[in-house]
Amino acid sequence: MNEDLINFIWRFRLFNQKALVTSRNEPVEIISPGFYNSHAGPDFADVKVRIGSTTWAGSAEIHIRASDWERHGHSTDKAYNNVILHVVYENDLRVLRADGTEPSMLIIKPYIPENIKERYRQLIENMNWIPCEKQLPHVDSIHIQNCLDRMLVERLEEKSAQVLELLKHNQGDWSETFYILLCRTFGFKLNALPFELLARSLPMRILDKHRDSLFQLEALLFGQAGFLEEAAADGYIQSLQEEYRYLRHKYALKSIEQYLWKHLRLRPQNFPAVRLAQFASLVHRSVHLFSKTLEAGNAAELSKLFEGISMSSYWETHNKPGRECARMAAQLGKDSVNNILINTVSVALYSYGRYTDNSQFISRSISLLESLPVEINRIVLRYREIGVKSGSADRSQALLQLKKKYCDQKKCVNCAVGARIINSA
Known part of the structure; x- marks a missing residue:
């Protein structure tokens, strides 16, 4: 029991x-x-x-x-x-x-009643991918939809709590907070932590002072990432090293450790150096990015803030400092832009709505997710196999929350679907 x-x-x-x-x-x-x-x-x-x-x-x-x-x-x-x-x-x-x-x-x-205990036991003791895998196809779709609606809000609430804690650490500075969130998203799941540590070690106010120079932005970002510690493999990396040494001394900076960065099972176009080069270009091109995010009216306008970001020419043919590779697409792909909108912009809008007690930003956050294509990952695909439809990003986010917080932990009685199964006639 x-x-x-x-x-x-x-x-x-x-x-x-x-x-x-x-x-x-x-x-x-x-x-x-x-x-x-x-x-x-x-x-x-x-x-x-x-x-x-x-x-x-x-x-x-x-x-x-x-x-x-x-x-x-x-x-x-x-x-x-x-x-x-x-x-x-x-x-x-x-x-x-x-x-x-x-x-x-x-x-x-x-x-x-014994049947209640028996239905609960069947859910908890089975070794299926999710406890209700066999029963789920028989649950009315409206109950599944209601469950996923709750999961989406719960996920946004959890993420916004983390954002507001970060905001408190940044003494109420939304631009700095948004910068850290955005930097973390550029690392995807595998390199989210080193990207966040990088952002925390290099305040936005320093980058703002060098926004007009893409070269100096790259020197700061690659230097703080620990990628300029080894002997220079070519003239461009040597120039970045020299510039970084000057800027590091000027701002009393301390870089993070290079070993934190992961490359295993990443496609070359997602290597940390490539993502850093793209991030440098975004900073170079963008002014008052958080304010513009708040002002944008829909997903199309928000996408434009991140589309068309081109890396400097060096990184089009290098995926690590000094390592040449086949020429890569210079701009952020559509999937990368959508990833930013889902994991940074929607969360920032929701958090700002909570902070200012303005429901319009909360509604915009959810509407944004509803307008973006569904994320394709193993969890979403497995739910599809079981029979759970997922048409847009709001549903994929809800499914991630459901799997991680409820299915994996077998909290069936706290899930609307599990409760329905346990209480079924």
């Missing part, structure tokens, strides 16, 4: 409510199970029950075993003095509140 399941059963009253009695054999009537509390304190607030002839209003606490009350420290926590009903699966201990009184206890085990 799982405490999440008991919470689920209590919340939706999925137990036999006739002839309920407490551990002291007092009749119990559940007038209202209350509201789930995701913060500190008892599990359910605003609970209303009738025990014997007395109606009580307060909180309810859910446990597998009664002794969990002691194990969790509730017997000395005054926040639990208003618990009017202790709901347990097994009664193995008499417990007291901090004020010395004993809360009424409901042993819910005898009242839970």
Whole structure:
């Protein structure tokens, strides 16, 4: 038995409510199970029950075993003095509140239907790619859509919380925060961390001073990335090294370690040096990029902010400092632009909407995702095989959240689809 399941059963009253009695054999009537509390304190607030002839209003606490009350420290926590009903699966201990009184206890085990426990067991114990893989094709599409709508908002809320924390670190500077987010996105998943460390080591205000010179921007970015530490392989890299030595001394900079960068299983056009060259060109071309992002009216206008970014000629034929390669496309591809819009722009818009309490930016964030093509990755493709449709980026983002936060962790009772399956007739 799982405490999440008991919470689920209590919340939706999925137990036999006739002839309920407490551990002291007092009749119990559940007038209202209350509201789930995701913060500190008892599990359910605003609970209303009738025990014997007395109606009580307060909180309810859910446990597998009664002794969990002691194990969790509730017997000395005054926040639990208003618990009017202790709901347990097994009664193995008499417990007291901090004020010395004993809360009424409901042993819910005898009242839970066996079919509910069996459906939950089938979900949790199977070894399929997702727990509900076999049952999912039989779930009504409207329930799946509602689940994915919730997943998208949850994902944006989680990401925006991280953005607002970064904003706090940057003392409310949105341009600096957006710069770090954008730099991280340029690294894709594999090099997101070193790109972020690079951005944190090289404030935007320094790049702004050299925006007019692409050469100086490359010297700063490649130098801070640790790519200019080795002996120069050609004249251009030697020139970058000389320029970086001057700028490093001028701004008292310290580069990150070169070993942090990953190349394994990356296509050459996605090597860190190529992405750095593209980022340098973006900084060189863009002024007040965050302000322009806020002002852009739709996906087409936002795309134009990142399209047509050409690397300097050296990097068109080099994918590492000093390493020549076949000529590459100089501009950011459509997929790369969409990746920026999905993982940086939409998140920044949502976060700014939360920060300013302006729902228009939140709506624009979601509308942007709805207008962009779906991301193609192994998770989205596998859900498609199972029968879950994904037409645009809002759905692929929702599926990533569902897989990572719920399916992988088997939190089926907290998922609308899993709850539907468990509670099915």
